[in-house]
Amino acid sequence: MGATDRNMMLPRIRQLDEAATNRIAAGEVVERPASAVKELVENALDARARRISVEIADGGRTLIRVTDDGHGIDADDLELALSRHATSKIDGSDLLNIHTFGFRGEALPSLGAVGRLTITSRAEGASEAAQIQVSGGRIAPPRPAALRAGTVVELRDLFHATPARLKFLKSERSEAMAVTDALRRLAMAEPGVAFTLRDVSDGGDRVLFRADAASDRAERLAAIIGRDFGANSLTLEAERDGVRLSGQAALPTYSRGNAVHQYLFVNGRPVRDRMLTGALRGAYMDVLAKDRHAVAALYLDCDPVLVDCNVHPAKTEVRFRDAGVVRGLIVAGVRHALAEAGHRASTTVADDTLGKMAPERPKAPVYQMDRPSQAARATAYAAQMPGLAEAPSARVEPEPRQEDAARPLGAARAQLHGNWIIAQTQDGFVLVDQHAAHERLVYEGLKAQMADRGIRTQALLIPEVVEIGELAERLLELDLGRLGLVLEPFGPGAVAVRETPATLGNCSARALLLDIAEEIEAEEESDPLTLQARLDAILSRMACHGSVRSGRQMGADEMNALLREMERTPASGQCNHGRPTYVELKLADIERLFGRR
Template identity: 80%
Template sequence: MIPRIRQLDEGAVNRIAAGEVVERPASAVKELVENALDAGARRIAIEIADGGRTLIRVTDDGHGIAAADLPLALSRHATSKIDGSDLLNIRSFGFRGEALPSLGAVGRLTITSRAAGSAEAASIHVSGGRIDPPRPAALRAGTVVELRDLFHATPARLKFLRSERAETMAVTDAIRRLAMAEPGVAVTLRDVSDGGERVLFRADAADRAARLAAVLGRDFPENALEIAAERAGVRLGGLAALPTYSRGTAVHQYLFVNGRPVRDRMLTGALRGAYMDVLSKDRHAVAALFLDCDPVLVDVNVHPAKTEVRFRDAGAVRGLIVSGLRHALAEAGHRASTTVAGAALGAMRPDGADPAPRVYQMDRPGPAARAAGYAAQMPGFAEAPSARIEPPVEARTDAPLGAARAQLHENWIVAQTATGMVLVDAHAAHERLVYEKLKRQAAGGGVRAQALLIPEVVEVGAEAVERLLALDTARLGLALEPFGPGCVAVRETPAVLGQCSAAALVRELLDELEENEDADPLALQARLDAVLSRMACHGSVRTGRRMTGPEMDALLREMEATPHSGQCNHGRPTYVELKLADIERLFGRT
């Protein structure tokens, strides 16, 4: 028999819709808090129990809902935020009118509200889609929405929820994003499981900078760059962290479009592309970026959860993010995050050791007195009482990275600054300097090459030969040509690399091409930059090479003048700076 088409009842329709809108407790919290924000609330309090399974309560001081409108608020596609005439000019968080009926279809929902100017409040209750009549209630102002026993009407959905801790973390993350979107609203999240009360998140009303510091930690603004760029009617603002302040996951990336928190692949891809030159593939940038434009330039009606958007000119938006961030990173020069020094100090302290007792000192002696003291400790001082003592010659230390004093283990450069000391990884620093020089040459017409007196033949295999010859290696300063079955002849290598092994260089290029075999063909420049990075790593100063004093000082000065030199091509710091006070604390001084 042919199946007959039938109309689903309202309860089934709401439960199906709830599957799209309410995926987990965090989704319900997000929808309710967005409603509170749309109501003009200045203070919002959220309470959850058991990760939001058994209780979600959102209290706000917004304009409230009139008693006569409460039943309508629980009807699908009923909303006060738009009139339906223009779905592209949306200026509120919510607009679909699906959240409240969806929550009422899968849980026990109670709404208590007092509209501004109204003499009394009213309450309405819905459970599993069954709506009770409104009744009078006691409430001073605003709205209280209480959702109990989420998914009790669809118990199969409960099996897909994660642990209480994981769901609580998801709720907290949703609140953090909304708190960053609306810094002028005070937000509090409490866990009231088992009759207790634990504050999970709290943020008082503040400006954007203070709110970002409160949500992401005070280290973030200190180690972030202010972003300000505009293109084609789209403005980009916010903060993006230095590469050395990166994380192992992308959970600390916050993106907002017209104040709405979004999780959009195009935007996260643009963020990743902006940092591709300064971070390794297993590290992720920390950023809070705000895109603002005319609402007609972006479509937020893509998914019921409203976390995805579509821009009218996606290419321009992507270019704005990439260029804006890269410009800010280049302006940062050799700057590295302050947390690098903190990590270094932590590594120097013995585990579990008690703080050293405070040592009180006299004022530090002057240079002449210090020189006399040092000379007095030299062997033979007593036999030469008339020895002439002169103060040591002070090198220039007022430069940002100071003056080179020594090289340790044929790699680490110790430099003295006006306020402390700097420890430089010579290999990592030179790798970045060579890479930046290669990029400048490639952008200016091609990397300068040096001809080999005798071409070097490298056996790589027939497939690898095709892959190499398909790449414009001449632009990279590497002249290759086929030389018999499965072999290539290297006739020129990049001049900036000096004397290098052509065979090792070719094999490293092949490794890079194989790792990026499935890369987007439009990202050719990114692939070429990755190849240049490999070449720079191959040709940089190797650990084990002793450098002269002028060479070390020249490296420090070039770092100060080169963008991105605070981190190597893989995102690791190239230097650690320790202030004199930090060094003294290591030795118990004050």
């Protein structure tokens, strides 16, 4: 074969035209209608807009229109704005010192390459507006237009130039939900800006999302996530090595079954970052079950040179110069806030309880005579039901002392079915799960002991041999002695338990060890944990064996001691698995249940 024939078979390198390169770039920048909305709204925010209106049709497939009252674009710059890498936001000399949402100069040319784009804008101080159109990468000359102020960007027939991309879009409803989510996140980033999203499909005008300008971030978060979030969240304020953390994180009992209600912002930019979500998960590891997810809005602010937001064209991923500092700040900041919350549980626990208890409502409030004194009621109840105190399912205690009733969790009044403590407060009562509550107390006590001087042990009179198969070697490698569990090898697949944690009392060494082995096996099947997280998970399992068991009868002193300890212990409002340890009900709510109000 001659040289000429060989050259004819080799593929030749060629320069792609601008339309092709724009369509290729659009594949990274514009994945779906929500991506287009995000880019256009970010441009509006960079133009210092205070009111932004978004209209979509057919989930954004056929129409996306973004209207803002920003400073606008000069008529002479409209055509240049549709060129790749043309931007007014940076000069290109420093790609790390970024202070705006956009900076790559790719959004408008990408949108023009895959759809029919029209930009109408009137710059501040200009005598008239101008308009430019581009379709499939073909740009028409600018022309005069009518517009009072700001900019209107209209994108029709998204992906008409690349129809294969339409097959990857989801249903109209799913795409509209994605657009709503993108706008919600931007609204959380800019609380002082008013946002509106409308669906104008088939000539309609349905408001999908609206957020009026808020006075502060907390007001905006409550308006978007919900008023319940504001009432059941903790304020975060922490700083470390030039990185500042702020925002709100919900109480563990206000958790969700998925992570869609986790909002993360870096220097005001909404991001989706694995490291940050992992840090948030680690912060709640002690107080949430593995299938539950925290609700939070976290804002990280730092010098722009400490974070690279140019990792991906969509700018939703970031890379920190020192990721360890950021992760540690989130974990420590959230855990400190949770510890400060003490025994507090979310109000939604009581709301859910009342919702399940609600009977059929009477047509009119029932008249009630004036409430008698506590002593009079006690005497009357004793006369009406003299055998109540001896009932096997209820243990009734004397009238509570006034000083105990004034405490947050009240004074123990009764124990029901050997597991539920009823405590009377000044304006209601508290129902406590004694096993779940004590499990949390034991767990926190074990952690404090380990951090201080190691967990105190008790030697077994006769070492207990436990066969656990191949996990025996794994347990011995962990050196559980620091957790108060002293083991020795005892042949293939078996260990001898010589000492157990003193806090657990007379527990079954075999049941304890099998439970720990199960925890280790479950961890190895899931995401790898840090050593401290693994030790905490083991302590959590151990705490279950040392807590008050269901069915155990408790006296008034024991029950009150449990309540006081809950009030002193961080995170005692939920057990080790994230479930509430108590429900508080107010007298006003109870009276409404029975039609007294």
